[in-house]
């Protein structure tokens with residue numbers, strides 16, 4: 041699952057066998073500030089490029105990504121074996137268990153998500169009303185995180201009082217997951233997995249009614265397929281984490297994109313019916329998940345090359361979404377763009393389960409803030425992006441109201 045498989049390992053020593061290491065240097069601060077110029081060069085010079093730094097073959101052309109997302113030999117990254125509480129939990133996730141994905145998907149259909157609109161709007165307005173009216177403040181802490189965390193917590197039935205502790209726990213969990221994929225032990229990640237397992241165990245034994253999401257996991261489907269108790273808690277932990285981290289980053293970078301393109305924000309104010317189109321364009325222009333991994337379980341022919349079975353791939357969504365062979369004027373943010381088959385939610389059988397929910401949250405918060413008077417402005421020009429490159433998000437976003 042791409043949002044957690046952060047391939048953010050530290051650089052290796054410069055004994056690389058790569059003939060052109062300068063093509064991909066994601067650990068440089070300049071890269072973090074703007075990866076798109078580097079991706080452009082990479083796409084032109086070597087669109088299927090082996091990076092010894094992350095030990096993966098990078099895919100940067102849109103057409104190649106489309107081919108891979110639908111190719112039966114390009115599969116999700118297998119888990120390393122080893123019995124740690126975190127690995128055990130991860131092996132029970134819907135990513136590796138199709139029947140679990142089928143059960144949960146019933147609660148994430150476009151129709152089920154549409155019904156959440158009034159509540160998401162209410163939460164958004166409450167958070168915006170609580171923002172300081174004078175002076176600079178950090179929008180990441182005040183809005184970008186609390187909104188998706190509250191939404192997913194409500195969907196999972198997590199009581200208000202328990203929520204503040206989840207941000208720290210989620211950090212350890214996230215770190216543990218990325219380490220688990222690279223085979224490195226990380227005890228705090230195991231501890232977080234145990235705590236979450238135990239928490240959901242107790243929550244499910246409580247008195248409250250099941251939310252629709254929990255009910256979807258607990259109710260057998262027409263064929264009688266059900267989840268085990270372990271699959272249930274493991275996937276609730278996954279949803280809690282998956283449901284807010286990436287969305288928080290995407291809200292932050294989306295708002296930054298509009299603050300940096302006030303003319304596009306004004307276009308949206310003049311015609312709010314553009315909101316769905318605008319959010320798709322922002323997802324294309326600044327995808328929070330920049331890299332989606334796959335592994336080949338058989339040979340694959342791609343653009344005249346044979347990639348052998350076992351190849352570790354990184355589909356660089358940040359690059360495929362700006363491929364001029366697929367998108368006209370790819371580096372221009374155009375909120376009226378109609379033909380927009382971006383890969384911000386990955387593709388194929390593992391396409392983001394929460395994409396309709398994420399879209400709804402983004403549409404709600406973007407429109408509410410763009411239409412807000414007084415207007416929101418950047419308080420400083422410089423912004424700091426989080427470490428790593430697989431996920432693109434902001435540490436802080438200092439803003440103020442005019």
Ligand code: HEM
Nearest residue numbers: 042135282283286287290329385386387390392393394398
């Ligand atoms: C803007 C916010 C979000 C972005 C950019 C995002 C992006 C992604 C991406 C790129 C993937 C990998 C797809 C692939 O491998 O092809 C993914 C998977 C997933 N996402 Fe999201 N996501 C977001 C929000 C959410 C939310 C709100 C939820 C849940 C409520 C969620 C749940 C999941 C799950 C469960 C998977 C794993 C699917 C699988 O392995 O079959 N995501 N997401």
